[in-house]
Amino acid sequence: MTALLEAQHVTKVFGRGLIKKHRVLALEDFSLSIAGGQPTIIGVVGESGSGKTTMARLLLGLEAPSEGRVLYKGKDLRHLSRAERRACLQDVQIIFQDPFEVYNSFYKVDHVLTVPIAKFRLASSERERQRLIEEVLQTVGLRPEETLGRYPHQLSGGQRQRIMVARALLLRPKLIVADEPVSMIDASLRATVLDNLRQLNEEFGISLIYITHDLTTAYQISNNIIVLYSGSVAEAGDVELVVGQPQHPYTELLISSIPLPNPERRWSDEIPVTSGKQVRGYMGCKFADRCPQVFSLCLEKAPPLFQTDHHRGVACYLYQDCASMRPEEMGGLFVQRAAPWSVKAQAG
Amino acid sequence: MLEIQDLRVYYHTMQGPVKAVGGVTFDLKAGERFGLIGESGSGKSTMALSILRLIKPPGRIEAGEILLDGVNVLTLSEEQMRQLRLAGVSLITQGAMNSLNPVMRIKHQIVDGLRSHGVQMSGQEWDDRVGELLEWVGLRPDVGDMFPHQLSGGMKQRVCIAIAISLRPKIIIADEPTSALDVVVQRQVMETLRRVQQDLGASVILIGHDMGLMAQFADRVGIMYAGRLVEEGPVKDIFSRPQHPYSQLLIASLPSLERKGTFQAIPGFPPSLLDLPAGCAFYPRCPRTLEPCVVEEPVLRLVGPDHRAACHSLLVIPSDSEESRSKSAKRQRDDCSA
Numbered sequence: 001m002t003a004l005l006e007a008q009h010v011t012k013v014f015g016r017g018l019i020k021k022h023r024v025l026a027l028e029d030f031s032l033s034i035a036g037g038q039p040t041i042i043g044v045v046g047e048s049g050s051g052k053t054t055m056a057r058l059l060l061g062l063e064a065p066s067e068g069r070v071l072y073k074g075k076d077l078r079h080l081s082r083a084e085r086r087a088c089l090q091d092v093q094i095i096f097q098d099p100f101e102v103y104n105s106f107y108k109v110d111h112v113l114t115v116p117i118a119k120f121r122l123a124s125s126e127r128e129r130q131r132l133i134e135e136v137l138q139t140v141g142l143r144p145e146e147t148l149g150r151y152p153h154q155l156s157g158g159q160r161q162r163i164m165v166a167r168a169l170l171l172r173p174k175l176i177v178a179d180e181p182v183s184m185i186d187a188s189l190r191a192t193v194l195d196n197l198r199q200l201n202e203e204f205g206i207s208l209i210y211i212t213h214d215l216t217t218a219y220q221i222s223n224n225i226i227v228l229y230s231g232s233v234a235e236a237g238d239v240e241l242v243v244g245q246p247q248h249p250y251t252e253l254l255i256s257s258i259p260l261p262n263p264e265r266r267w268s269d270e271i272p273v274t275s276g277k278q279v280r281g282y283m284g285c286k287f288a289d290r291c292p293q294v295f296s297l298c299l300e301k302a303p304p305l306f307q308t309d310h311h312r313g314v315a316c317y318l319y320q321d322c323a324s325m326r327p328e329e330m331g332g333l334f335v336q337r338a339a340p341w342s343v344k345a346q347a348g
Numbered sequence: 349m350l351e352i353q354d355l356r357v358y359y360h361t362m363q364g365p366v367k368a369v370g371g372v373t374f375d376l377k378a379g380e381r382f383g384l385i386g387e388s389g390s391g392k393s394t395m396a397l398s399i400l401r402l403i404k405p406p407g408r409i410e411a412g413e414i415l416l417d418g419v420n421v422l423t424l425s426e427e428q429m430r431q432l433r434l435a436g437v438s439l440i441t442q443g444a445m446n447s448l449n450p451v452m453r454i455k456h457q458i459v460d461g462l463r464s465h466g467v468q469m470s471g472q473e474w475d476d477r478v479g480e481l482l483e484w485v486g487l488r489p490d491v492g493d494m495f496p497h498q499l500s501g502g503m504k505q506r507v508c509i510a511i512a513i514s515l516r517p518k519i520i521i522a523d524e525p526t527s528a529l530d531v532v533v534q535r536q537v538m539e540t541l542r543r544v545q546q547d548l549g550a551s552v553i554l555i556g557h558d559m560g561l562m563a564q565f566a567d568r569v570g571i572m573y574a575g576r577l578v579e580e581g582p583v584k585d586i587f588s589r590p591q592h593p594y595s596q597l598l599i600a601s602l603p604s605l606e607r608k609g610t611f612q613a614i615p616g617f618p619p620s621l622l623d624l625p626a627g628c629a630f631y632p633r634c635p636r637t638l639e640p641c642v643v644e645e646p647v648l649r650l651v652g653p654d655h656r657a658a659c660h661s662l663l664v665i666p667s668d669s670e671e672s673r674s675k676s677a678k679r680q681r682d683d684c685s686a
Binding site: 194 | 388534565588601608
């Protein structure tokens with residue numbers, strides 16, 4: 001079966017400057033395949049500059065890859081026909097980070113819901129349009145009468161983000177790419193938006209790529225996880241394994257830095273600040289300059305993914321005894337399992 | 349050290365007064381790290397700005413006292429206030445790193461604050477002073493010659509900490525200082541802030557909504573809801589034995605790395621500050637609503653040693669006399685040990 005959306009050996013380099021070329025390698029040799037049939041949630045975590053947003057933009061066709069290609073149902077995103085492009089736009093939706101910037105403050109919030117209905121001809125009458133809008137708003141737990149007819153500034157960040165979830169749902173997509181959907185929302189409302197996202201996956205069978213810097217929410221919501229560091233995959237696989245017993249030194253650092261809401265378990269010692277600047281033409285592991293366990297091989301060439309477990313790959317020479325994998329084999333690590341959650345948000 | 353008495357700050361809008369801070373009382377001890385937790389719109393940033401008297405119209409401090417070492421900040425002249433800012437109380441805001449002037453070298457921006465507070469030095473001394481401050485916050489002294497765009501977010505935030513401590517203030521107010529940073533960098537910046545605070549012996553008011561960060565950093569925390577302090581106490585007590593239903597739900601809503609799928613959202617929405625419910629502001633969302641909640645606003649009462657909460661559903665303890673306070677504290681201690 002052809003995958004719904006597939007990235008094949010995608011590399012993205014951003015160039016800057018006319019005379020002195022300044023090149024930034026945002027994403028390097030990244031492959032990922034999303035099947036249409038099995039709804040899954042893949043968490044993508046990494047710090048800023050790790051390439052996670054670039055990955056999202058490439059998958060959505062908002063950015064053209066420098067090398068490699070992104071396929072929608074087996075066809076390159078850049079060579080889709082008008083009709084295919086349209087189908088792709090409907091099948092793959094995005095939820096952006098900032099629930100403040102996606103709205104045009106001169107329009108009422110209804111605008112973001114009515115425009116897609118008109119563009120994709122989802123409703124044949126005014127009444128049907130209204131019904132569709134009210135239905136999706138209720139699905140995400142908003143009261144239509146309190147939401148519609150308002151201007152963006154009259155709603156909270158959480159409400160605005162939920163309207164975005166509703167908008168994505170309106171188009172009944174097969175995949176939603178959510179780029180930091182809850183990072184600007186308060187804790188008490190964050191759980192609601194996360195729950196909405198889970199619900200999309202559970203009830204409507206929509207796959208989700210959940211991009212975040214917050215490992216805790218990624219752990220809560222995902223089945224599988226990809227940890228990106230500086231444009232490359234550091235560790236990937238079953239979320240329980242990666243978060244439960246991290247193996248890559250970067251994942252370990254990341255997990256130990258999470259501020260746990262438990263005053264009994266505070267951070268240990270201060271960790272050193274490193275510059276994180278690599279010399280041009282450097283070919284080794286990108287984490288080497290921050291890695292506490294670095295050795296000579298790390299500086300010579302970048303490590304491939306080593307399969308340390310049935311459901312986990314780690315790009316680190318500490319595990320070089322394990323079988324190495326090609327980037328496109330990463331998808332084979334992912335577990336197919338039913339959504340593990342049981343507790344739902346209390347009715348609003 | 350710092351005492352805040354029944355502070356009320358309203359923003360006067362066309363629709364009526366927005367009660368951003370509706371009667372908050374707490375005090376900050378010397379050398380203490382106090383965490384002020386609240387969602388957006390709970391009045392926590394307004395609190396920070398009012399301590400520095402930086403509230404701009406239509407906002408106004410309506411009532412209350414802010415006593416800094418016994419002096420009411422609200423009665424100071426504008427010039428005295430200007431002297432107090434940075435030298436006595438400094439502020440690190442959420443987007444502090446974006447407040448750096450993009451066309452000015454870092455060292456000039458650090459020197460700027462010192463100069464306007466009357467510090468005079470020779471050229472070499474300035475460079476030494478700047479280098480010292482930068483090293484203090486974990487940066488190389490040559491960062492002083494750079495421009496903000498040459499620095500990462502974490503480095504810029506460190507520069508802001510360096511500016512904030514340049515006059516050795518007694519109180520540092522940090523309003524979501526790391527919300528734009530990565531976890532690892534966040535940890536490094538917070539550790540630097542803690543080290544600098546301990547070196548200075550200053551108190552810190554950390555404002556934010558990240559409960560994890562509060563648990564890691566603060567000694568004592570206060571939880572705000574709809575412009576009021578609903579609970580306040582030692583960080584360990586608040587996290588292990590939260591008393592106010594809002595605190596309990598807030599802590600239960602935290603996603604955990606240990607258990608999966610156990611977090612719950614708090615039903616409903618925060619109330620509009622324009623139109624607060626009579627009585628307790630939380631009662632429409634509260635699972636433990638009682639009769640008095642609807643009509644009477646609860647006040648903070650002792651519920652444990654140094655631990656206060658404002659909720660009618662908690663033990664009704666007379667809070668007027670000091671004697672009954674200590675009695676109830678003792679009773680609570682006995683309860684806890686039992």
